[in-house]
Amino acid sequence: MGTFHDLPPDAFWLTEKKFSLPAETSHLGSKLKREITICNLFANHHLSATDIIRILDETYENVVLSLIKHQVVHDRRQQAGAPPTQTERRRTKKKVKPRTHS
Numbered sequence: 001m002g003t004f005h006d007l008p009p010d011a012f013w014l015t016e017k018k019f020s021l022p023a024e025t026s027h028l029g030s031k032l033k034r035e036i037t038i039c040n041l042f043a044n045h046h047l048s049a050t051d052i053i054r055i056l057d058e059t060y061e062n063v064v065l066s067l068i069k070h071q072v073v074h075d076r077r078q079q080a081g082a083p084p085t086q087t088e089r090r091r092t093k094k095k096v097k098p099r100t101h102s
Helices: 030-043 049-056 060-069
Strands: none
Touching: 030 049, 030 060, 049 060
């Protein structure tokens, strides 16, 4: 598992939705329980994604996907085929033709 630095507080766009735990969790599957635990720690106990990764020995991807799935944070990924929402900062290198010796 890689090492992560604490993400700045604005790294995630929080939704306005309040996250509340279900009244009964005994009937839920283990994967859903894990997702709910991640969301609860992030939304209600104010743990950072880095802390959750460390405490639960979870991957960054699973933490972020759980937060998005349960609408705790907004999904900022670019939609397929859609242009970037901000100015593209990458620059392409000019192709240089090789010189021919004459």
